[in-house]
Amino acid sequence: xxxxxxxxxxxxxxxxxxxxxxxxxxxxxxxxxxxxxxxxxxxxxxxxxxxxxxxxxxxxxxxxxxxxxxxxxxxxxxxxxxxxxxxxxxxxxxxxxxxxxxxxxxxxxxxxxxxxxxxxxxxxxxxxxxxxxxxxxxxxxxxxx
Amino acid sequence: xxxxxxxxxxxxxxxxxxxxxxxxxxxxxxxxxxxxxxxxxxxxxxxxxxxxxxxxxxxxxxxxxxxxxxxxxxxxxxxxxxxxxxxxxxxxxxxxxxxxxxxxxxxxxxxxxx
Numbered sequence: 049x050x051x052x053x054x055x056x057x058x059x060x061x062x063x064x065x066x067x068x069x070x071x072x073x074x075x076x077x078x079x080x081x082x083x084x085x086x087x088x089x090x091x092x093x094x095x096x097x098x099x100x101x102x103x104x105x106x107x108x109x110x111x112x113x114x115x116x117x118x119x120x121x122x123x124x125x126x127x128x129x130x131x132x133x134x135x136x137x138x139x140x141x142x143x144x145x146x147x148x149x150x151x152x153x154x155x156x157x158x159x160x161x162x163x164x165x166x167x168x169x170x171x172x173x174x175x176x177x178x179x180x181x182x183x184x185x186x187x188x189x190x191x192x193x
Numbered sequence: 194x195x196x197x198x199x200x201x202x203x204x205x206x207x208x209x210x211x212x213x214x215x216x217x218x219x220x221x222x223x224x225x226x227x228x229x230x231x232x233x234x235x236x237x238x239x240x241x242x243x244x245x246x247x248x249x250x251x252x253x254x255x256x257x258x259x260x261x262x263x264x265x266x267x268x269x270x271x272x273x274x275x276x277x278x279x280x281x282x283x284x285x286x287x288x289x290x291x292x293x294x295x296x297x298x299x300x301x302x303x304x305x306x307x
Contacts, residue, residue: 068216097216153260161256
């Protein structure tokens with residue numbers, strides 16, 4: 049990859065949980081072209097997978113006729129912007145309260161920890177809705193080399 | 194793709210997990226864990242040497258059984274995890290709540306001590 053050149057990548061997938069694997073491969077393949085630590089790539093793949101799984105399951109009820117789009121903008125020596133874009137029920141991030149691990153164990157609730165992982169992995173996470181489109185924008189700083 | 198093989202040796206029930214545990218496949222892990230608990234073994238060992246990937250859906254399954262395992266006095270021990278998979282447990286501090294060891298021998302020894 050040419051040094052310093054800003055690159056954009058995107059993929060559109062149907063809202064099926066079986067498509068998560070191809071989303072992960074897209075993120076991994078895209079980031080593998082850059083000098084990013086393998087462990088860091090794994091974490092970023094996980095964060096995108098978590099957001100996409102949430103959208104596919106909760107915003108689209110796994111309706112395969114609907115799609116979500118994943119965009120990756122890489123600005124070498126600065127950072128990576130990941131965007132997951134869909135049309136659907138928007139996620140209200142302002143009302144999201146992070147559950148405690150104890151509460152999850154006690155209530156045997158299997159969900160709720162995906163966003164915890166995303167917030168730990170990314171440097172910034174924003175949800176927004178405009179003109180019927182919902183965007184989850186995640187930013188990860190890159191180490192300057 | 195997720196494949197789970199179950200084998201029992203004395204008081205140890207081992208679930209050998211191969212492939213990816215994500216939101217689409219975690220239901221199979223849940224079924225395997227439920228079945229394993231139903232057999233009331235002394236310990237459930239998770240052979241994670243061929244576990245390629247785990248997301249929150251998989252973590253959630255293990256977390257949802259922590260209380261039942263305690264109530265039934267069954268120990269749960271993981272072994273053979275790759276650094277990448279272990280890191281997912283570490284991000285949330287789950288490596289402090291669950292027992293993660295290196296080898297099958299370690300897992301058996303520690304399961305007896307729990």
